[in-house]
Amino acid sequence: MVLFAAIASALPAIAFWVLATILVASAAMVVSARNPVHAVLFLILAFFNAAGLFLLAGAEFLALILVIVYVGAVAVLFLFVVMMLDIDFTRLREGFQRYAPVGAAVGLLLLFELGVVLSGWRVASAAPGLRAAPIVATMTNTEQLGTLLYTHYVLLFQAAGLVLLVAMIGAIVLTHRENTATRRQSVAKQVSRDPSATLVLMDVPIGAGASEFLRTEPVVADTKPAHEPANHGGH
Numbered sequence: 434m435v436l437f438a439a440i441a442s443a444l445p446a447i448a449f450w451v452l453a454t455i456l457v458a459s460a461a462m463v464v465s466a467r468n469p470v471h472a473v474l475f476l477i478l479a480f481f482n483a484a485g486l487f488l489l490a491g492a493e494f495l496a497l498i499l500v501i502v503y504v505g506a507v508a509v510l511f512l513f514v515v516m517m518l519d520i521d522f523t524r525l526r527e528g529f530q531r532y533a534p535v536g537a538a539v540g541l542l543l544l545f546e547l548g549v550v551l552s553g554w555r556v557a558s559a560a561p562g563l564r565a566a567p568i569v570a571t572m573t574n575t576e577q578l579g580t581l582l583y584t585h586y587v588l589l590f591q592a593a594g595l596v597l598l599v600a601m602i603g604a605i606v607l608t609h610r611e612n613t614a615t616r617r618q619s620v621a622k623q624v625s626r627d628p629s630a631t632l633v634l635m636d637v638p639i640g641a642g643a644s645e646f647l648r649t650e651p652v653v654a655d656t657k658p659a660h661e662p663a664n665h666g667g668h
Contacts, residue, residue: 449489456482473512480504494575507597510604 459482462475480503487496572580582590 445489449486452482452485452489456486470512473508476511477504477508480508492574494578510601 456479459475459479463472463479466472466475480499484496484499484504487493487499
């Protein structure tokens with residue numbers, strides 16, 4: 434019994450380390466995978482493991498939102514967009530060495546900015562107490578999230594929605610390609626056309642049959658005279 438009690442008490446810690454390890458590994462594969470489709474699949478795996486960590490922390494609402502919204506909509510949308518882009522990987526790798534110094538400079542700049550931000554980070558004195566009791570007893574988890582999102586952080590929440598909207602518009606613009614080979618109907622030309630240019634009136638005698646309607650070439654009248662005089666020496 435003591436052994437089972439020790440294993441049961443250690444299960445949350447074991448689950449945390451397993452989920453966190455898979456999450457970090459899948460996040461690394463997202464940015465290092467050569468195939469974009471594989472990168473999106475690793476992103477979905479990272480979302481699932483992050484949802485598991487939210488469940489361990491007691492934020493079941495965030496876990497469900499992460500699975501339903503991000504995995505069920507955003508990540509699947511990314512997957513369809515990547516599959517429709519028809520990326521030429523050979524051409525994509527052509528300028529790698531040319532733009533590598535620029536990419537390295539941007540990466541170092543971002544690393545420096547992160548260092549500046551983290552160097553000024555300080556833990557608040559009330560943080561240990563808030564972490565020990567993060568949930569207010571009189572409010573549910575969903576109610577507290579709604580209060581924070583739609584009261585204190587409503588502007589940031591709307592800005593995040595605009596970012597997702599811009600990303601969706603960009604995906605539509607990238608995947609929309611006009612096919613010039615497709616023949617389209619022009620209603621204006623059809624309405625304004627001259628009936629004499631499209632209709633042919635034929636006087637078919639009775640009993641002539643359907644062969645008169647199947648002729649594709651117009652009948653040319655014989656303008657040659659019936660009795661043409663013979664040419665005898667030009668006189």
